[in-house]
Amino acid sequence: MRYIEQxxxxxxxxxxxxxxxxxxxxxxxxxxxxxLALVILLYRIVTQGAGHLSIDFxxxxxxxxxxxxxxxxxLVGSLWLMMVVAPTSIILGVGSAIYLEEYARQxxxxxxxxxxxxxxxxxxxxxFGLLGLTIFVRALSLGNSVLAAGFTMSLLILxxxxxxxxxxxxxxxxxxxxxxxxxxxxxxxxxxxxxLPAAIPGVLTGSILALSRAIGETAPLIVIxxxxxxxxxxxxxxxxxxxxxxxxxxxxxxxxxxxxxxAAAGIIVLMAVLLFMNSIAVIIRxxxxxxx
Amino acid sequence: xxxxxxxxIAQSKGKKNKQMIEKIIPIILFLxxxxxxxxxxxxxxxxxxxxxxxxTRVPFLDFIFGTTWLPFSNKEAQFxxxxxxxxxxxxxxxxVIVAVPIGISAAIYLSEYASENIRRVVKPILEVLAGVPxxxxxxxxxxxxxxxxxxxxxxxxxxxxxxxxxxxxIMIIPMIASLSEDAMSSVxxxxxxxxxxxxxxxxxxxxxxxxPAALSGIIASVVLAVSRAIGETMIVSLAxxxxxxxxxxxxxxxxxxxAYIVQVSKGDAxxxxxxxxxxxxxxFTLFVFTMAMNILAGYVSKRFREEY
Numbered sequence: 001m002r003y004i005e006q007x008x009x010x011x012x013x014x015x016x017x018x019x020x021x022x023x024x025x026x027x028x029x030x031x032x033x034x035x036l037a038l039v040i041l042l043y044r045i046v047t048q049g050a051g052h053l054s055i056d057f058x059x060x061x062x063x064x065x066x067x068x069x070x071x072x073x074x075l076v077g078s079l080w081l082m083m084v085v086a087p088t089s090i091i092l093g094v095g096s097a098i099y100l101e102e103y104a105r106q107x108x109x110x111x112x113x114x115x116x117x118x119x120x121x122x123x124x125x126x127x128f129g130l131l132g133l134t135i136f137v138r139a140l141s142l143g144n145s146v147l148a149a150g151f152t153m154s155l156l157i158l159x160x161x162x163x164x165x166x167x168x169x170x171x172x173x174x175x176x177x178x179x180x181x182x183x184x185x186x187x188x189x190x191x192x193x194x195x196l197p198a199a200i201p202g203v204l205t206g207s208i209l210a211l212s213r214a215i216g217e218t219a220p221l222i223v224i225x226x227x228x229x230x231x232x233x234x235x236x237x238x239x240x241x242x243x244x245x246x247x248x249x250x251x252x253x254x255x256x257x258x259x260x261x262x263a264a265a266g267i268i269v270l271m272a273v274l275l276f277m278n279s280i281a282v283i284i285r286x287x288x289x290x291x292x
Numbered sequence: 293x294x295x296x297x298x299x300x301i302a303q304s305k306g307k308k309n310k311q312m313i314e315k316i317i318p319i320i321l322f323l324x325x326x327x328x329x330x331x332x333x334x335x336x337x338x339x340x341x342x343x344x345x346x347x348t349r350v351p352f353l354d355f356i357f358g359t360t361w362l363p364f365s366n367k368e369a370q371f372x373x374x375x376x377x378x379x380x381x382x383x384x385x386x387x388v389i390v391a392v393p394i395g396i397s398a399a400i401y402l403s404e405y406a407s408e409n410i411r412r413v414v415k416p417i418l419e420v421l422a423g424v425p426x427x428x429x430x431x432x433x434x435x436x437x438x439x440x441x442x443x444x445x446x447x448x449x450x451x452x453x454x455x456x457x458x459x460x461x462i463m464i465i466p467m468i469a470s471l472s473e474d475a476m477s478s479v480x481x482x483x484x485x486x487x488x489x490x491x492x493x494x495x496x497x498x499x500x501x502x503x504p505a506a507l508s509g510i511i512a513s514v515v516l517a518v519s520r521a522i523g524e525t526m527i528v529s530l531a532x533x534x535x536x537x538x539x540x541x542x543x544x545x546x547x548x549x550x551a552y553i554v555q556v557s558k559g560d561a562x563x564x565x566x567x568x569x570x571x572x573x574x575x576f577t578l579f580v581f582t583m584a585m586n587i588l589a590g591y592v593s594k595r596f597r598e599e600y
Contacts, residue, residue, distance in 0.1 A: 009491075020494055027397045030393065034398055037462045095321050113325055126525045127578065130335075158331070249530070
């Protein structure tokens with residue numbers, strides 16, 4: 001057996017330490033580079049769009065003239081979209097999660113549903129658009145309405161809500177459940193009065209993050225034929241509408257330089273909405289984060 | 293006097309509708325849970341039915357081996373999907389070149405070097421980066437990255453594969469970084485400490501211990517990110533152009549599968565035309581590509597996982 005040669009070790013030590021230091025800073029630089037990308041992106045958009053932000057921009061409809069172009073129809077349209085997506089996706093998502101966590105037996109059907117949900121999460125959003133176009137717009141003849149778009153978006157974010165809710169329900173300790181059963185509560189009573197209240201912070205946080213993804217999605221809306229230039233607000237869920245990302249897409253793809261500014265202003269509004277939703281999620285997480 | 297618990301239980305046992313609820317609820321919840329299955333079936337059926345209609349008009353072999361994609365031609369429309377696949381692969385290749393080194397380096401830094409405080413700051417920022425809508429990235433590619441590239445390399449056109457490729461890369465960095473970091477963090481501390489005690493430097497631990505042990509997770513994260521890049525739509529629609537090309541040029545306008553679907557949807561192609569059905573055929577191809585990637589990722593992370 002060879003013994004360690006002290007001299008070789010000493011000789012190689014400097015080189016090893018240098019490599020160690022070099023790579024440490026390389027890895028750090030790579031991390032900073034990713035963060036830098038975010039900073040540049042935000043900086044560019046704020047400096048480009050801030051000048052165009054005004055009350056008028058929020059209150060005006062879209063226009064051929066960049067200086068008059070406003071985002072009212074898109075902002076209200078996105079709110080309408082959320083009014084369909086939020087209840088639909090949360091009911092479907094939380095319901096599925098309760099079934100999978102509380103009721104489902106360990107059999108092939110359950111495994112299939114689980115596998116199916118994780119596969120669904122990997123389907124590109126544009127393909128969900130094709131589904132919406134065929135099923136909701138054409139087969140159920142909902143047209144390019146708020147309802148058709150809302151259902152499409154709900155299915156798109158469903159896997160995210162299911163997975164988040166499953167985790168939240170799973171993290172409710174078993175003793176609470178046992179205590180509830182011990183007091184004579186039925187299964188459904190236990191779920192509604194014990195498990196869901198305990199899981200609600202996790203469920204809400206996950207749902208809000210999923211909804212903020214739905215607000216920023218563009219591709220499915222384009223595929224189901226949501227128009228851009230709209231001079232009225234929808235009066236109901238069967239009316240057509242436009243949404244923030246659609247409006248931004250339209251402005252960005254126009255050749256005139258002035259519309260780039262308008263698009264940047266639109267992005268600021270979109271990012272503000274997202275920031276607002278994310279802060280609510282963070283507040284909920286911090287406020288209700290009880291440790292059992 | 294308040295009724296005793298025994299009475300309450302006896303009383304509630306007698307209530308019919310309560311028992312009904314207990315029986316009906318699981319059925320309702322099962323129906324809700326099957327919506328996701330119905331969605332998958334809906335997606336697959338939609339794509340298959342409309343694609344079959346497409347193949348009654350365009351021969352299958354012309355579609356998968358054709359090197360010309362000219363759907364809007366008045367004389368003779370040609371539907372060979374290879375140019376769209378090549379366009380998609382160009383963008384994906386650049387995205388991988390950008391995202392894999394940066395993403396994995398960031399993951400190594402976060403799991404091996406960074407202090408708890410730094411992690412607490414950096415990880416939420418990466419989450420923000422992951423939450424930026426793709427339309428915003430598209431705008432960024434078109435109005436910032438492309439002009440910067442053009443200033444450096446004048447031969448790059450307004451619409452090209454490089455700029456959207458870089459930005460798609462930026463978009464998937466958080467995914468690679470956080471999934472790889474998860475994989476590396478789950479490597480037990482004792483192995484690391486063993487190596488450190490034997491006199492390894494931190495880099496040697498990361499490179500020879502942690503990365504090999506977490507390799508299946510790292511590869512799976514890259515494969516998932518590639519799947520995301522293939523399916524990415526808005527960045528390429530805004531910044532890559534709409535010229536389907538079957539060549540190796542990255543500097544000029546190209547078209548990806550996703551961008552074609554958007555182009556047709558925007559243009560309001562009449563229902564029932566061959567062009568209308570072609571978006572389903574392209575969508576089906578896209579679906580097959582991303583599904584293959586997702587299944588591969590699942591297989592890699594299961595099959596090659598190192599258990600400790």
